[in-house]
Amino acid sequence: MSTFVLLTITGLGLGAMYFLIASGLSLIYGLMGVLNFAHGAFLTVGAYGAWFTESKLGGLSVLPRFLIAALAGLVVGAVFAGLVELVLIRPLYRRHIEQVLVTVGLGLAVSALVVAIWGNDARPFASPGWLGDTTTVLGARVPNDRWVEILTAIAVLVALNAFLRRTRYGLIIRAGVENRAMVTALGIDVRRAFTLVFAIGGVAAAVAGVLSGVYFGTVDPARGTSLLIFAFIVVVIGGLGSLRGTAAAAVVVGLLQQYANYYASSGLGDLSVVLLLGLVLLVRPGGLSGSFA
Amino acid sequence: MRRLVVPAAVLVVLAFVPKLSVDIPYAFKSALNTPGTLQLLALCLVFGAVAMTYDLLFGYTGLLSFGHALYFAVGVYIVDIAITRWHWSFAAALAFTALVGLVLPAILGAVSLRVGGIAFAMVTLAFAQAGSVLVFKNPYNWTGGEEGLGADYTKLPQGLVGIFNTKHLYWVALVFAAAVFCVVEWAVHSSPGRVWQAIRENELRVQVLGLRPYGYKLMVFVLASFLATAGGVVYLLLLGGATPEVTSPNFTLTLLVMVVIGGTGTRWGAFLGGALYTWADQRLGDASASHAVSSLPSVVRTPLQQPLFVLGVLFILVVFFVPGGLARIGRVRRPRTLQRLQEAMQR
Numbered sequence A: 001m002s003t004f005v006l007l008t009i010t011g012l013g014l015g016a017m018y019f020l021i022a023s024g025l026s027l028i029y030g031l032m033g034v035l036n037f038a039h040g041a042f043l044t045v046g047a048y049g050a051w052f053t054e055s056k057l058g059g060l061s062v063l064p065r066f067l068i069a070a071l072a073g074l075v076v077g078a079v080f081a082g083l084v085e086l087v088l089i090r091p092l093y094r095r096h097i098e099q100v101l102v103t104v105g106l107g108l109a110v111s112a113l114v115v116a117i118w119g120n121d122a123r124p125f126a127s128p129g130w131l132g133d134t135t136t137v138l139g140a141r142v143p144n145d146r147w148v149e150i151l152t153a154i155a156v157l158v159a160l161n162a163f164l165r166r167t168r169y170g171l172i173i174r175a176g177v178e179n180r181a182m183v184t185a186l187g188i189d190v191r192r193a194f195t196l197v198f199a200i201g202g203v204a205a206a207v208a209g210v211l212s213g214v215y216f217g218t219v220d221p222a223r224g225t226s227l228l229i230f231a232f233i234v235v236v237i238g239g240l241g242s243l244r245g246t247a248a249a250a251v252v253v254g255l256l257q258q259y260a261n262y263y264a265s266s267g268l269g270d271l272s273v274v275l276l277l278g279l280v281l282l283v284r285p286g287g288l289s290g291s292f293a
Numbered sequence B: 001m002r003r004l005v006v007p008a009a010v011l012v013v014l015a016f017v018p019k020l021s022v023d024i025p026y027a028f029k030s031a032l033n034t035p036g037t038l039q040l041l042a043l044c045l046v047f048g049a050v051a052m053t054y055d056l057l058f059g060y061t062g063l064l065s066f067g068h069a070l071y072f073a074v075g076v077y078i079v080d081i082a083i084t085r086w087h088w089s090f091a092a093a094l095a096f097t098a099l100v101g102l103v104l105p106a107i108l109g110a111v112s113l114r115v116g117g118i119a120f121a122m123v124t125l126a127f128a129q130a131g132s133v134l135v136f137k138n139p140y141n142w143t144g145g146e147e148g149l150g151a152d153y154t155k156l157p158q159g160l161v162g163i164f165n166t167k168h169l170y171w172v173a174l175v176f177a178a179a180v181f182c183v184v185e186w187a188v189h190s191s192p193g194r195v196w197q198a199i200r201e202n203e204l205r206v207q208v209l210g211l212r213p214y215g216y217k218l219m220v221f222v223l224a225s226f227l228a229t230a231g232g233v234v235y236l237l238l239l240g241g242a243t244p245e246v247t248s249p250n251f252t253l254t255l256l257v258m259v260v261i262g263g264t265g266t267r268w269g270a271f272l273g274g275a276l277y278t279w280a281d282q283r284l285g286d287a288s289a290s291h292a293v294s295s296l297p298s299v300v301r302t303p304l305q306q307p308l309f310v311l312g313v314l315f316i317l318v319v320f321f322v323p324g325g326l327a328r329i330g331r332v333r334r335p336r337t338l339q340r341l342q343e344a345m346q347r
Helices: A002-032 A039-056 A062-092 A096-118 A144-166 A168-178 A180-185 A190-216 A223-238 A243-264 A268-283 B002-015 B035-061 B068-084 B090-112 B117-137 B163-189 B191-201 B203-208 B213-239 B249-262 B269-288 B298-304 B307-321 B336-346
Strands: A134-137 A140-143
Touching: A002 A039, A002 A140, A002 A144, A002 A168, A002 A190, A002 A223, A002 A243, A039 A062, A039 A096, A039 A190, A039 A223, A062 A096, A062 A190, A062 B307, A096 A223, A096 B249, A096 B298, A096 B307, A134 A144, A140 A144, A144 A168, A144 A190, A144 A243, A168 A180, A168 A190, A180 A190, A190 A223, A223 A243, A223 A268, A223 B117, A223 B249, A243 A268, A268 B090, A268 B117, B002 B163, B035 B068, B035 B163, B035 B191, B035 B213, B035 B249, B035 B269, B068 B090, B068 B117, B068 B213, B068 B249, B090 B117, B090 B213, B117 B249, B163 B191, B163 B213, B191 B203, B191 B213, B203 B213, B249 B269, B249 B307, B269 B298, B269 B307, B298 B307
Parallel strands: none
Antiparallel strands: A134 A140
16 A cells, blocks of 8 residues: 555656646647657756756755755746747748757757766756655655655646636637637737747746756756657647646656556556557547647 | 669769778778778668668658657667577578568557657657667566677678678678668659658548558558668678667657758658768767867867767758758758648648
């Protein structure tokens, strides 16, 4: 029983990270039709931004240092993602294939640049001690950072939902996902929303980057790519462009991966996720949430 | 017949390369007939040919696959495992690999082609990822995990082992590249080949004409994958072992980069792209260790030490300023291939 609880909460923590990456991917695809292969790079940039800030704040105690570093990581992620949209994606307006290709090139180049500057090895990322402690729940000793991951993802989900439902920009984004041509015809410049959506995706990916730093205790140049693949799977299972579908799929994928890795055999979790994707696509080609954007 | 004159001339010239002791400064470290240079040239030929097989899917049929690396890896790993772990003879290993190279893409293609556009891209990516996971998981200690698996050289044909025989390997690579070129040329001009291009242009119209696109797409998927598997075998011979990098999703992305740099859906584009990319990758690595680079200030030197950074940036520049790739240089208009592909993806 205690193992099951631990696996469930760890799976939810993993799902939380998948959701943070996948939500940005899903929004960007829904609005712009661009499958963003540079999203892993956003995560890497955010994580290294936080790590770099932390390494420069030697004098402070751990908690303020961690908070400042995390904040810096988020800002770096947002600014980087926004700049990518302005400089690289916008000039290729309406050329989706080229936009995807540019994000592919950017993804390769950024991880290579990070390797060039900070090397291939994982760098230790310090987080407050209580994050590494455990809380006993139903007999299971659960590391505290899992709670932070789950709560952060829920907070991001609630905030994104509120933003999309309650603000004017959210309205434009939702309308744009639904029918971009119509929004343009009504005299609204959707392109401004594009930059915003990229920046939001960048922040969410950077949050995932910082949290993965806490989860693994290190930052590492290859992690962006490996998490990105599962985020892609989550997005497709959830249905591209649907935030709630993405959240549900992230939970399913995170849990399935943990259970299969433990109860069957290590490595089988990843395979069963792939199998799930195949099944979902064969039964419902549009993903769980229905229509294909 | 006339369209074979230029390729035949190129083939003859390339066939004599191991006999030339010419030194080409900057392009290669040593003379053309030295083993190091021959191996690099052979790699260029192999990746040029594998890029051509990817172009069959991407450039000619409009299928954006992110899982082509899987079939290349099948060629690298199955032969390697069969001779090294199961101690089969080389011929038996080849026959078994050919079988897997046909059956696996037929099954996986049949599943993934049921969806189109982005979903197809994602399913192929997922299958390739499954292959990568398997290799890293190292079942029964077959694949060697992340350390890779050196091939048992006693099982390989003796004429293809050792530095002294690099020129033979070069010729094997050349024959492979020429064969792929001929098959691709023949296939895209055959009657199914015309249907592939029609599918790229407008799949709905193909259906309206009474043809079933599914069967044709499966055909090109199996053909391209089988040729990629053959390329994997040649790669294994060249390097004498398998490393898990060939299973990584990044390798498929690299193939995409090669094809786009060279020019999608053109006769020479993909081959040129693959060969140039491989050459640049290798030579940029060498150059970063050279004196000219190490004397640069660190702001410039650090990024230059990573070939992938330079190539990624070059790729972005190509997409922006040479949208048709090198094979269409000088033409300003966006190639129809990309336009059609985009329309296909949005349906």
